[in-house]
Amino acid sequence: MISIVLVACATLATQVSAQCTRDSLKAITAEYLASLAGGKPSFVSPQKTNSLPLLYLENDAPIDIAKGVLSQGIKIDFNRSIYDTTACASYTEIVATTKHSYVIGTRLSVTDGKVTKIDSVVCDDGDWLFNAAGSLRYNQQENWDPIPEAKRNTREVIKAAGDAYIDAWGDKTISPPFDAKCARLEGGSYLTGNCKLNFQPPFVLLNKRYTIDEELGAVDIFHNFPFLDKAIARDPGTQTNNLLRVEGGKIKYIHENTVCQKKSCAK
């Protein structure tokens, strides 16, 4: 009898953890967005009825969720999300051009239907090339429609394009697969036609965290960037993230959000 119950429980647990659908990620992400707009960090309250703890980070630092951007009530002008049903995570970018303007990139990690980690890169005035009006204008004009099923790239191809883009910064032998019209939205500035970057060695990128969406041809990579910000140690360096749109194996769009520990590290 006991063994039958155990088998039943094990089966149920497998079903629950396997249940990471696009629709469930969309619903959780919509809830996050509504909370961000409404200033209600309590959206994670169901967490309390479940033993899973929630880790909340802004710019790589764990903070009290009640004291972060979720408590403010941010009027969102624009949002875009990608959904990773394999890693069970979503990535969302928002732009707010209000008086205190923001560009925020957030990765939600979901376990058994609950958000277990919220990782946000919170950019505002003084951050790398920050200009919310520019972010809004350029982001809105891009086409991130779902890629027709027959033309979708595999998760591996999309991830490899993302890795090639950021790994080429420290290794000039890597040639990332750029589309001829590749465009890079960095802070609020927009550069088209040349997305290649390369920096003096030694150049090490640490703490990569991926969100990959085959339907949208998207990969987001949270990582650290060395040397930019003199206020902090070179390694691991500055908190940043890069969101890429890959079409037919080629990198079409890149969005970068980078935080300055000391404001205006860019100048």
Ligand SMILES: *[C@@H]1O[C@H](CO)[C@@H](O)[C@H](O)[C@H]1NC(C)=O
């Ligand atoms: C996010 O964007 C969609 C349109 O893409 C919009 O319908 C929705 O209201 C937006 N959500 C928030 C919270 O602004």
